[in-house]
Amino acid sequence: MPSRWRVALLSVEGLVKHFPLGGAGAWLDRLGGQAPRSVRAVDGVSFAVAPGETLGLVGESGCGKSTVARSILRLVEPTAGRVIFGDVDLTALSAEPLRRQRRNLQMVFQDPTASLNPRLSVGRTVQEPLQRHTTLGAGERRARVAEVLAQVGLGAELVDRYPHELSGGQRQRVNIARAIATRPRFVVLDEPTSALDVSIRVRAILLLDELRSTLGMTYLFISHDLASVKYLAHRVAVMYLGTIVEEASTAELFTRPLHPYTQALLSAVPVPDPDRRHARIVLAGEVPSPIDILGGCRLRGRCPLAQPVCAEPVTLRAVAPAHRVACHLV
Amino acid sequence: MPWPWRRLARNRLSFAALGAILVVTVAALLAPWLAPYDPDEPDAAAALASISVRHPLGTDLYGRDQLSRLIHAGRVDLLVALSATAIALTLGATLGAGAGYRGGWVDHLVMRGVDAVMAFPAFILALAITAALGNSTANVVAAIALTHVPIYTRLIRGEMLKARETEYAEAARTVGNRPHQILLYHLFPNCVPPLIVQATLAMGFAILTVAALSFIGLGIQPPQSEWGQMTAEGAGYVVSGEWWLVLFPGLAIMLTVLAFNLVGDTLRDLLDPRMRGVR
Amino acid sequence: MSELLQVHNLTVHFATEDGLVEAVDSVSFSVRPREILGVVGESGSGKSVTAHALLRLIRPPGRIVRGEIRFEGADLLALPEEQMGEVRGARIALVFQSPRTALNPVLTVGGQIARLYELHQHVSRAEAWRRTIEMLTLVGIAEPARRARQYAHQLSGGMCQRVMIAMAIASSPRLLIADEPTTGLDVSIAAQILDLLRGLGRRTGASIVLITHDLGLVAEACDRVAVMHAGQLVEIADVRTLFKRPLHPYTQALVRSIPRIDREVAMEPIPGAVPSLLAPAPGCRYADRCARVLEVCRRERPVLRAAGASHEVACHAVEVESGTAVR
Secondary structure: OOHHHHHOOEEEEEEEEEEEOOHHHHHHHHHOOOOOOEEEEEEEEEEEEOOOOEEEEEOOOOOOHHHHHHHHOOOOOOOEEEEEEOOEEHHHOOHHHHHHHOOOEEEEOOOOOOOOOOOOOHHHHHHHHHHHHOOOOHHHHHHHHHHHHHHOOOOHHHHHOOHHHOOHHHHHHHHHHHHHOOOOOEEEEEOOOOOOOHHHHHHHHHHHHHHHHHHOOEEEEEEOOHHHHHHHOOEEEEEEOOEEEEEEEHHHHHHOOOOHHHHHHHHHOOOOOHHHOOOOOOOOOOOOOOOOOOOOOOOOOOOOOOOHHHHOOOOOEEEEOOEEEOOOOO | OOOOHHHHHHOHHHHHHHHHHHHHHHHHHOHHHHOOOOOOOOOHHHOOOOOOOOOOOOEOOOOOEHHHHHHHHHHHHHHHHHHHHHHHHHHHHHHHHHHHHHOHHHHHHHHHHHHHHHOOOHHHHHHHHHHHHOOOHHHHHHHHHHHHHHHHHHHHHHHHHHHHOOHHHHHHHHHOOOHHHHHHHHHHHHHHHHHHHHHHHHHHHHHHHHHHHHHOOOOOOOOOOOHHHHHHHHHOOOOOOOOHHHHHHHHHHHHHHHHHHHHHHHHHHHOOHHHOOOO | OOOOEEEEEEEEEEEEOOEEEEEEEEEEEEEOOOOEEEEEOOOOOOHHHHHHHHOOOOOOOEEEEEEEEEEOOEEHHHOOHHHHHHHEOOOEEEEOOOHHHHOOOOOEHHHHHHHHHHHHHOOOHHHHHHHHHHHHHHOOOOOHHHHHOOEHHHOOHHHHHHHHHHHHHOOOOOEEEEEOOOOOOOHHHHHHHHHHHHHHHHHHOOEEEEEEOOHHHHHHHOOEEEEEEOOEEEEEEEHHHHHHOOOOHHHHHHHHHOOOOOOOOOOOOOOOOOOOOEOOOOOOOOHHHOOOOOHHHHHOOOOOEEOOOOEEEOOHHHHHHOOOOOO
């Protein structure tokens, strides 16, 4: 095992999540003697996050990054694989010990409106994690809530307001406040800025960065906004159709992307400089369905560099220190 | 929670409806002190008298003051409707929330039970129950309650299915809530608003049902006055010209039910934190 | 050079229960033939409302209070509704945001496009279907005959957007307005859609108004750019000038604030927040957020003035700093 895994705060090993297809189709599959098909949302993902770092997880819709996030927190139950947090195997815990671990493993959700209970005030929402995980009294909780709200840049007077009275940016800050209330060691950020307006997005990113260093947290930053990831993340893993295709330090990934998918993805990001209109690497067709996945490299049908060898199964392997790629041609 | 009178006042119809319900409720509560006469006291000399200053709503065959009877009857009607609705609401909400949250065989079992009850026309079912069990007030309440349970069960089950899938429910789990805490503090409160509208409408239905049952003699028994029973009696006097005996009880039923129907939406809006600060 | 579209002092108000929302305030710009004009702004800047106003799609409580919209010589605001109906969809087309929700869920996508042909071009059902398949191929949908018989929910977001574009260009409009056509789409699909729009513009000679909050898109695709803030148009220039030498403080702040992957940038958020459009203060609406605010800014709304070839700015500070107001 690479040495960095020994000091990892979170280590994901061989994570798999398949959603079985129900209904007539599956029944007919079984009848015909075939194993019932499923949506292979996450199909063998392994990575590690060191304490204090931000790992960016990027990919387009359907690549499985959100499912990875939910599997790590066991909001959905992994089909296979292990998640080691510190020295605890999260996947082996029963309900109550798992619940207790949540003090240290939090999540900021994508949709700031949908992730806040509309009937609870800001104060009530933010103090709930404290209620569930600490023995602080009501007064102490109130004080802590005020402190956390200040940390995310919200005034204490918002404590009695309801989500619908706040702007999108403020709601997302409440979301963040709730996640950091118990001073967790690890926070999963699931597209925390996608639903925000462009100028608010910048502030949210800066806030998240500041909180990480001030409170000594570790992040898994899931996003499809590559520019934000470039700013916030120390290392980046690129996902496609349920697997990681490339993983490297941020600087390395953005300057020397090796996997054709990473190259295509980066070339598609519009750059706000009219003199730098570059030729795009275009992948043919659209992302295939995660149900019937062909053997070999998953990019095979769309890759401009595809060779016969690409029909062989491919593994994620190190081609340079701290740079892993899953491609036969590298 | 401060009652936003201002907002209520803007919606005049609902305000009037709420006022009407308040009047009926207060009158029902204060019946013994409000009614000018003993509702059961006969006065042969004043039998079948039309409306007058002494008897504002007239008298019946036995000379009993109709106004007093009406007020006392309102008591019964409201009590029956309220108890039946409360029981149905509690039972239905519990069943429906459980079914929606657990899913699986629990859901199936509860919903088939609901289907079974709903297969019968509500009034026929209430009728059958009171006929079978005997027509005491308690039986009437039970019968009406039973026919109303399915509505609440279905309603809250639907809301629960939606609430279960929301991102805030997921967040509640992430934060460290145990399943029963998610249900109680997050899901259930968000399922309640449609129930309130339904409950007020159901109050109206309940009053109609008890009135109808009493109209055909299967509900509240005389000498206890009840609006439906009074209407039934009064109906027999229309041809002979004592119009006041049927009109006032009938109006009482109609206006009360109408008021409940109108107030439902407004009540729900008042209890929704989202409507704060919004007109 | 005669402009295809000339908007002059367009003002749109919404009479809400809380008061008058002045969503668009005296906006003036023009669109030339065969060009792609970008309209950039945050949410609440009035760009979508402007787009809807161009097609007279503003419904009560919204109202076009004043202004002139000259399209191919005629003032659209003065046209009777019947004639406006002929312009809409046929001469000026609009591609909406959220493609999946803008498509009718109970009709097949092919059916929706074919109907347009039947209505506007008065052709038979069979001919309309033939043209539909042709159009779907043109917008880059694989297996067009099969896809045409599917429903909106069976198509991906990118495909739905292509269908929307197909519907928009079905009658070869002279002007295509695309309202946030790539929001919600993956980066690579967004890039494909943008290429598609540009290609269509070149091929048909239509002009495109691209409404977006994404400066990257604008830099990639547009010839000229108009920047809107809180209902006011603050700067309009050709794309290179806008990015290289932005003059309006808001434009400058906007360009400085965005995260980029091509260079290391200290993202500086724009100070303050977009002001409420409910009974707004007179004068420049950027005044409370502006580092170079002058006293006159709060009193008098700055007017768009030329600041160079194909470059107009509405800013008192710029006027003052350039010596005299350039006329």
